[in-house]
Amino acid sequence: MLQVSYIRDNREEVLARLAVKNFKQTELVDEVITLDDDRRSTQNRLDSTSAEANSAAKQIGELMRTGKKDEAEQIKAKTGAWKEEIKQLSEKLNNIEQQLHQKIVLLPNLPHSSVPQGKTPEDNEVVLTNGDTPALPENALPHWELAAKYDLIDFELGVKITGAGFPVYKGKGAKLQRALITFFLDEAEKAGYNEVSVPLMVNEASGFGTGQLPDKEGQMYFVGQDNLFLIPTAEVPITNLYRDTILKLDELPVKNTGYTPCFRREAGSYGAHVRGLNRLHQFDKVEVVQVVHPDVSYEVIEQMSAHVQGLLQKLGLPYRVLRLCGGDMGFAAALTYDMETWSAAQQRWLEVSSVSNFETYQSNRLKLRFRNAEGKTQLAHTLNGSALALPRIVATLLENNQTEKGIKIPEVLVPYTRFEWID
Template sequence: MLQVNYIRENREKVLERLSVRNFKQPELVAQIISIDEERRQTQTSLDNISAEANAAAKQIGELMRSGKKDEAEAIKAQTSTHKENIKTLTEKLNDLETNQHNLVVQLPNLPHHLVKTGATPEENEVVLTHGEPAQLPIEAKPHWELAAKYDIIDFELGVKITGAGFPVYKGKGARLQRALINFFLDHATAAGYKEMQVPHMVNAASGFGTGQLPDKEGQMYHSTVDDLYLIPTAEVPVTNLYRDVILKEEELPIKNTAYTPCFRREAGSYGAHVRGLNRLHQFDKVEVVQIAHPDQSYEILEGMSAYVQSLLQELGLHYRVLRLCGGDMGFTAAMTYDMEVWSAAQQRWLEVSSVSNFETYQSNRLKLRFKGKEGKTQLAHTLNGSALALPRIVASILENYQTENGIVIPEVLRKYTGFDIID
């Protein structure tokens, strides 16, 4: 959530950065500033009347104690409207603050100056490409056919139990899934991230804190009886560990990682590109989250991008890194790098990770602050990334490591799987 004082003091810059996103409601900025002006005037009036009321009450008390009852009653009569005026102004102030809040939460984060203007994924910037496409057999198959051939993932069984988008992993497929989770967690620990186990359901305050609510409400599974939400990513509970917390500057950066299942309704998703593991309602993911000093957050973002790339390199996958354009970035992000792995069987790129810096957008909602060495309290920066999301990594391994004799397991995973090939 943007800070209102920043919007007021940097109106033109805010509008310019929102245009990078192709934001369709720039008039919200004028409305927010107008309401803020009225809110500040109302607050001043309320403060003045409250001060007058307090002074009068003190004066009346002194007169009564000195026996000057008539003078006290005269002052009381003159100030009889103070209580009603304070009530009226308080109600008006509350209404203005609510209206302002409801408008501010509709504004997305402002893109970093390196983020380019754009509206579609085709306008994203390719930062680098690593490796070469796998050389596959002539009769190479997409992962959903491989899953059926080797009986390692059953999509139809998941449909029977729950519905589309809830696959069942079987045998070596389940062990490959577990191997990847352990591989990712072990590497995160070695990179200095503290492993956390967190709830898989969160309350509305947590969803609001990281920006899923109200923006993505329709994409989250909601348990209405208890008013709880199934998490779309571990980012939500892990970042909310620090909601309403004031950290010490020397504690920064804080680095946490967590494995969780993730749940997304993916409303409106259809077509060939969502087949198999390409897009699911339930999937596993290892997330890395950092709480950082504002002066260090973009250096940390580059480090997190490099860390995710190191995982892809160890798995021997051909990938590229994109810096997302303004219109393709998530609502809460100031800058995002996407990592995409090339699927030689599908002949297209598959997104396997997003690494984002949210600057103070989340921390303002979370009231996540730190106290500097000079004693000043300020908002921290938050960052997170997938390290990694499993479905498309599994799909990429199945497709890119297929041979005529079976699917070869990347060497770095073999100590986790206990087998070298799926045949």
């Protein structure tokens, strides 16, 4: 959530940066400023009236103690009007604050100055490309056919049990999933992240804190009877560990990692680009989350990007890094890098990770602060990244490593899978 004071003091800059995100409801900026003007003036009137009433109460007490009852009664006769005015002003202030909140939560985060202009994924900036495209045999298959051939994943059985987008992993397919999860967690631990195991459902306050609500409400599975949401990513519960928290300066950076299943209602279009593991409603992911000092957050996002790239390198997957344009960025992000792996069988890039810096957008909603060197509280910066999301990693591993003999397991995973081939 943007800070009202920043919007007031930097109106033109706010409008210019919102334009980079192709945000159309720019009238909200002036509505927020107008409501804040009303809030300030109402607060001043309330403070003034309350001070006058408090002063009168002291006078009444003093007059009664000195025997000046008539004068005390004259002042006391005015207190009813003050009480009524205070009541009305308090109600007005509460109403204004509610309106202000409802408006400001509709404003997305402001993009960093490095974010390119653009409206669609085609406008994203390719930062780097790494690795060689594998040469596959002539009869190479896409991963959904490989999954059927080697009995690794049963998509139809998942449809029977739940519906489309809920696959069943079997045999070596299930073991490969488990191996990847453990490998990613081990690598995160080596990088200094503390592993946490968090709930898979969150309340509304948690969804609001990280920006999923109200922006992505339609994409989340809702448990109506209990007013809870299934998590779309571990980012939500892990970041909310620090909601309403004031950290000490020497506690920064906070680095946590966690594995969770993730649940997303988002509907996919039809065609090969959403077949198999390309887009699911339930999938596994290891997340890395940091809470850092604002002065270092843009160094940290580069470090987090390098961590994800290191995982892809160890898996032997060709990849590229994209800096997302304003129109393709998430609502709460100030800067996002996407990592995509090359699917040799499908001949297309598949997104496998997003790493984002939210600056103070989430921490303002979360009331997540730290006490700086001067002893004053200050909003922290939050960052998160997929390290990694499994479905498309599995897809590209199966496709890119297929041979006439079978599917070769990357060497780094063999200690986890305890097999070298799927055949």
